[in-house]
Amino acid sequence: MGSIDYNREADYNPDSLPAPLGPLDSASPQDPAPQSPEELKEENRKIRRLQMVVNMVTQVIAQDSSLSVEEASEMVADTRRLALGMFPDKELAFNLIYWPRLQRLMRERFRMQ
Template sequence: MSEGRVVSPEEVKEEDRKIRRLQWLVRFALAYIAQANITLEECQRTVAGVKRYAMELFPGKEETFDLIYLPRFRRVIAEKFRLD
C-alpha cells in the first residue's frame, strides 16, 4: 500500500488476506523442514520457494522477508543439521 492516499476497506482486507496466507505458508514450510527427512539442499529450495511466493504477494519487500522470516528458517535448518 502506498503512503499518502486513502486505503479502502477492501484493500486492507486483501492485504490482511495475503499476510495470513504467507504466515500459513511459512509455518507449514518450517514444520516441513523440521520434520521431513530431507537434505540441506531441499531445505534451501523450500526456503527459496517460500521467498519467491512472498515476493509475488509483496513485490519489493525482499528486505522485509529477510528480516522477519529468514532468521526463523536459518534457526530451524541449523537445529536440524546441527550447524553452528
C-alpha cells in the same frame, strides 16, 4: 550504577524537546494513498496466507527426517520467492521477520554453521 532521581526538574527543558509529530494517519506527500477496505482485506488475506506457508515450511523442515538439506533449501527459497511475489516492495520486512527464523531452523536441523 547510579540511581535516577525522577523528581528532579533541573534537567527538564521543554524547549529542547523535538516538535510533536502529526497524527499517524495523516498522509504526507511521500505516503501512498490510503487503502480502501477491500484493499486492506486483500492485504490481510495475503499476510495470513504467507504466515500459513511459512509455518508449514518450518514444520516440514523440522519434522521430516527424510528431507535433504538441498530440498529444505529449495523450500526456503521458494517461500522467499512467494513472499516477494505477494509483497514485491517488502523484501526488508521478509528479511527481518521470516529469514532469521528459517536460517535458525536450517542450522538446527542440519547442524550447519
